[in-house]
Amino acid sequence: MYIYDEIDQRLVDERVAQFRDQMRRFLAGKLSEDEFRALRLRNGLYIQRYAPMLRVAVPYGLLSSKQLRMFARIARKYDRGYGHFSTRQNIQYNWPKLEEVPDILADLAAVQMHAIQTSGNCVRNITADHFAGVARDEIVDSFVWCEVLRQWSTFHPEFSYLPRKFKIAVNGAEHDRAAVQVHDIGLHARRDENGNVGFRVLVGGGLGRTPMIGHVIREFLPWPHLLTYLDAILRVYNRHGRRDNIFKARIKILVKERGADKFRDEVEAEWAHLKDGPATLIAEEIERIGQRFTRPTYLNLPATDADYEQKLATDQAFANWVKRNVHPHKVAGYAAVTLSLKKTGVPPGDATAAQMDAVADLADRYSFGELRVSHEQNLIFADVQQSDLQELWWAAKALGFATPNIGLLTNIISCPGGDFCSLANAKSIPIAEAIQHRFDDLDYLHDIGELDLNISGCMNACGHHHVGHIGILGVDKGGEEWYQIEVGGNQGNVRPGLPAALGKVIGPSFARAEVPDVIERLIECYLKYRESEVERFVDVVHRIGVEPFKESVYGNADQRAAHRSRQLAAH
Amino acid sequence: MATLIKERRIVADSWQLIKLGPDGGALPEIPAQGSIIVPLALWQYGRAQLLARKGQLGIWLDSHEDPATLAADLNHFALVAVNFPKFGDGRGYSTARLLRERYGWKGELRAIGEVVRDHLFFMAGCGFDAFLLREDQDPQEALTGFNDFSESYQTSVAQPQPLFRRRLAGAK
Numbered sequence: 001m002y003i004y005d006e007i008d009q010r011l012v013d014e015r016v017a018q019f020r021d022q023m024r025r026f027l028a029g030k031l032s033e034d035e036f037r038a039l040r041l042r043n044g045l046y047i048q049r050y051a052p053m054l055r056v057a058v059p060y061g062l063l064s065s066k067q068l069r070m071f072a073r074i075a076r077k078y079d080r081g082y083g084h085f086s087t088r089q090n091i092q093y094n095w096p097k098l099e100e101v102p103d104i105l106a107d108l109a110a111v112q113m114h115a116i117q118t119s120g121n122c123v124r125n126i127t128a129d130h131f132a133g134v135a136r137d138e139i140v141d142s143f144v145w146c147e148v149l150r151q152w153s154t155f156h157p158e159f160s161y162l163p164r165k166f167k168i169a170v171n172g173a174e175h176d177r178a179a180v181q182v183h184d185i186g187l188h189a190r191r192d193e194n195g196n197v198g199f200r201v202l203v204g205g206g207l208g209r210t211p212m213i214g215h216v217i218r219e220f221l222p223w224p225h226l227l228t229y230l231d232a233i234l235r236v237y238n239r240h241g242r243r244d245n246i247f248k249a250r251i252k253i254l255v256k257e258r259g260a261d262k263f264r265d266e267v268e269a270e271w272a273h274l275k276d277g278p279a280t281l282i283a284e285e286i287e288r289i290g291q292r293f294t295r296p297t298y299l300n301l302p303a304t305d306a307d308y309e310q311k312l313a314t315d316q317a318f319a320n321w322v323k324r325n326v327h328p329h330k331v332a333g334y335a336a337v338t339l340s341l342k343k344t345g346v347p348p349g350d351a352t353a354a355q356m357d358a359v360a361d362l363a364d365r366y367s368f369g370e371l372r373v374s375h376e377q378n379l380i381f382a383d384v385q386q387s388d389l390q391e392l393w394w395a396a397k398a399l400g401f402a403t404p405n406i407g408l409l410t411n412i413i414s415c416p417g418g419d420f421c422s423l424a425n426a427k428s429i430p431i432a433e434a435i436q437h438r439f440d441d442l443d444y445l446h447d448i449g450e451l452d453l454n455i456s457g458c459m460n461a462c463g464h465h466h467v468g469h470i471g472i473l474g475v476d477k478g479g480e481e482w483y484q485i486e487v488g489g490n491q492g493n494v495r496p497g498l499p500a501a502l503g504k505v506i507g508p509s510f511a512r513a514e515v516p517d518v519i520e521r522l523i524e525c526y527l528k529y530r531e532s533e534v535e536r537f538v539d540v541v542h543r544i545g546v547e548p549f550k551e552s553v554y555g556n557a558d559q560r561a562a563h564r565s566r567q568l569a570a571h
Numbered sequence: 572m573a574t575l576i577k578e579r580r581i582v583a584d585s586w587q588l589i590k591l592g593p594d595g596g597a598l599p600e601i602p603a604q605g606s607i608i609v610p611l612a613l614w615q616y617g618r619a620q621l622l623a624r625k626g627q628l629g630i631w632l633d634s635h636e637d638p639a640t641l642a643a644d645l646n647h648f649a650l651v652a653v654n655f656p657k658f659g660d661g662r663g664y665s666t667a668r669l670l671r672e673r674y675g676w677k678g679e680l681r682a683i684g685e686v687v688r689d690h691l692f693f694m695a696g697c698g699f700d701a702f703l704l705r706e707d708q709d710p711q712e713a714l715t716g717f718n719d720f721s722e723s724y725q726t727s728v729a730q731p732q733p734l735f736r737r738r739l740a741g742a743k
Contacts, residue, residue: 007722007734018719022689030709035658039689121659151724151734157696158668158725161661227733239665273673278733279726285735 001064001294001370002147004112011154012109015116019043020102027099042122042160044090044115045101046422053420054093054101055118056108060128060146060170061089061373063113064294065360068371070111072356078104083356085341085349087413087464088167089127089373090118094420116154121162121249123153123234127169129177130374134382136330140189140197142172144290145226148281152227159234163241164249166234167206176492179375181205181214181500182467184251185233190220198222203233203263204255207461211502212252215260217267223286225271227279232271236263296368296383301333305386320442321393321404333386337367339379339401340411344436346400347429348414349377358399366392375464376413378406409451409523410436413464417457417474418481424457426474426481431455431515438516448523451537452491467491469538470522471503472515482509485518487549488541498538506550507560518553525552574710576691576702577679579717581710584703586629586650588683589613602626608652608681611636614644622647631683634662642674651676653699655684664697671698671728691716698728 004012019039026036037047044055056071071091075083078100079093086092096104108114117124126149128142129135149168153159159166168185171178180186186202198220205214221229233251240258242248255263312319327336339359341349351359359379363371366388367381374380379401384392396402405411412435415421417428432455439445454468458475465471471486489503510518526537529544541549554560575584586606589599591613598613601620608629614621621628629650632638645651651670653663663682670676681701682694687708694702695717704713724734732740 007738011720011722011724014720025712030712035687035689038659121661154724155693155720156725157693157723157727158664159661160693161659161664235665239662243660243662277726278731278736282735282739284739288735288738 001062002059002143002289003292003294005292008151009109009112012112012114012116015043015114016102016105016109019105023099023102038120040101042117042120043101043105044118045098046119047098051095052098052101054096054104054115055086056091056093056113056115057118057125058090058113058373059150060126060132060143061130061375062132062143063371063373064111065363065369065371067111067113068356068360068363070107070113072353072360074104074107075353075356077107081354082350082352084347084416085351085373085377085379087349087375087377087415087462088118088125089130089375090125091373092416094416119165121164121166122160123156123162123166123168126150126153127167127178127183127375129171129173130372130380131177131327131336131382132172134329134331134334134336135173135175135177136328137174138172138330139174139191140172141290141293142170142178142189143293144286145170145172145187145189145223147289147293148226148286149230152230156234158231159238162234162238163243164246164251166237166251168230176500179464179467179491179500181492182207182211182464183214185230186214187226192220192222196222199226201229201233203267204252204260205500206250206252207464207466208250209247209459209461210250210252211461211466212256213500213502214252215255215263217260217264224281225275226281228274228277229267229271231274231279232267235270236266240266294368294370296370298331298334298383299385301331301385303332305333308386308389311390315390317404318390318393320446321402322389324404324406324408324446325402326389329383331383335384335386335389337381337384337389337392337396338374338406339381339396339399340403340405341378341401342405342411342436343400343403344410344440345433347416347419348412348432351379355399355401358395359401362392362395376406376411378411404442405445407450407452408445409439409448409453409470409519410445412436412453412455413468414455415457415462417455417463421457421462423460424474425459425476426457426483427512428455428457428463428472428474431472431474431483431512434512434516435519438520447533448527449533449536452489453519454489464491465489466502467500468503469536469541470519475509477509481512483512483515484509485515485522485553487522487546488538490538498542501542504546506546507554521552522549525549573706574704574708574713576704576710576713578700579714581714586627588631588652588703606649608650608683611640629679629681631681632666634660634666636666638666638669638674641670645670645674645676648678650679650681650701652681652683652703655682655686655690658685658687660685664693667694667697667699668728688713688716692719696723696725696727696729 169178169183188200201218202214372380418424456463456465486503492500606627631652
């Protein structure tokens with residue numbers, strides 16, 4: 001955890017006071033709906049379908065057990081006893097009362113938390129690879145750099161009213177687990193031949209209605225220049241990004257319209273003025289921030305624990321869970337653990353107050369009192385001793401958080417969808433549930449192997465459907481809910497393999513009840529074509545193309561043509 | 572009547588803001604006397620006439636207009652204003668920083684248009700020192716807006732050293 005200093009705390013407290021005053025003026029009729037909207041959004045407060053929704057920041061997904069207990073307390077005191085962990089590593093409450101939100105923010109500030117810039121046209125919560133600090137392929141601890149960026153982006157005087165929202169991801173390891181290619185700015189840490197740290201800078205990626213893969217505009221930006229270079233990018237965007245059309249206002253459209261090379265030239269020209277200025281980072285500051293993070297005090301343990309090996313060999317269910325939900329650690333004798341929030345029948349990412357309290361206790365007991373929220377909407381204990389794994393597994397099972405499905409089809413990423421969100425065209429959660437029910441057989445699930453299935457209730461793509469190996473998008477057809485299906489997307493090297501890719505739509509959309517059948521046909525097609533068990537669904541799509549998958553669902557091209565002409569004739 | 576805040580105080584405004592007509596309309600007349608703030612288009616069109624008249628001359632840029640076009644002319648003006656046409660249009664913040672930090676404008680830099688209490692802290696950070704409040708704004712309440720936050724992490728015109736450098740200097 002990064003521990004606030006006096007100034008960090010003061011700024012968060014002042015934010016609470018500022019928002020309390022904005023709420024007062026709004027309720028007194030002194031602030032218009034529109035203006036209050038712009039102000040409340042940058043405190044994470046939406047007015048949703050049934051009630052307000054509050055999105056609380058979990059900066060780069062890292063939180064302490066104390067903070068998690070506060071989330072539980074807020075869920076009980078102000079909401080209906082649960083919260084929803086989102087794909088931006090934040091938590092959302094779906095039932096707060098508008099006028100109580102300043103009190104919620106004050107409670108959060110008491111544990112060094114806030115809802116600053118979790119929405120609105122500003123720089124949002126910086127996201128990171130969720131194994132930062134413990135991954136074996138680590139280059140830098142991305143959390144330190146995320147905190148540098150959190151401070152830089154918090155109340156930035158020049159960039160608080162951008163054309164549109166702005167999402168930055170930092171990946172600190174060899175493998176990209178932060179999806180840097182599909183962010184407005186992606187930063188991938190690297191070392192040059194002398195061991196100096198820098199970042200590969202990607203710009204203009206993103207999901208949403210116009211999904212794009214980001215362009216590399218700098219292969220290696222030495223770390224001292226990080227903030228001045230970001231200032232240059234943001235300035236070009238702030239000045240020239242489109243403001244006439246909300247659907248064309250993201251930086252990806254500017255980069256596309258300008259062309260990546262021209263955009264780079266503009267950034268470089270701007271940077272020439274800012275480079276080596278006072279915002280240039282200094283080693284003392286990186287050290288200062290690094291030292292404000294609490295660090296686990298690891299024990300000196302052997303690389304393998306004989307007792308643990310014995311348990312693995314004798315307890316098949318435990319071994320299954322370890323295979324999917326336990327991840328390697330850079331320190332001998334330790335492991336990282338994913339607590340799956342993807343149990344069949346529970347909306348993906350949801351946790352009750354009681355579960356949060358229980359997880360907080362487990363974190364204290366097994367993982368130095370800290371945990372992480374992953375962008376796959378699960379919780380991660382980063383520092384668990386191998387010898388504790390079985391006990392932790394038992395405890396997680398009792399909570400319903402031990403489904404051994406990380407990386408598998410039922411580890412579905414899903415937005416809250418039409419059950420909650422006023423933007424959604426269609427529901428997401430019932431679709432996720434129907435698919436989880438269909439693939440509830442664990443042996444079959446493991447046989448299918450690694451498969452990311454992502455669901456968004458509308459083209460805003462909060463459920464990251466474009467980068468699911470199978471992506472499902474809710475669409476509105478004449479007032480009815482339909483679902484379009486994509487295959488072949490990939491979020492990057494979250495699990496080693498292909499780089500990021502966007503899925504391709506397989507054809508016309510389906511009614512809700514048809515979706516599980518369609519998924520099953522796609523899976524059967526994959527199983528028919530795969531050359532071995534290590535070849536994953538997405539690998540097969542990339543090897544043989546979309547056509548066989550289309551055929552498996554809609555019939556071959558002749559059958560499809562005949563079907564179309566019958567449909568035309570019927571009209 | 573809109574209120575003018577200057578140097579954190581409510582002051583009388585002696586300047587006349589010359590607005591542009593609707594799109595494609597003729598340029599406005601140039602008043603014979605008085606202190607005037609003219610739109611960029613009028614300056615580009617009637618430069619000689621504007622320089623020859625008596626009375627102080629100011630200029631205003633709209634949010635899409637590039638401050639670089641004024642870089643060589645700044646010595647002709649007693650005031651530069653930047654328009655905020657919409658509540659959420661943040662281009663003027665960059666315009667202000669460029670005028671101050673790149674083109675060296677030292678005189679009055681005035682925010683006009685949608686200038687509301689909740690923007691003042693950021694506007695001041697970007698180098699504005701005068702604020703023509705939108706008419707519905709409560710001037711006393713607006714004055715408190717400058718104090719929303721007691722610190723900024725970033726560099727700003729008001730505080731060119733970012734917090735991390737000042738922290739370090741304080742620690743030494």
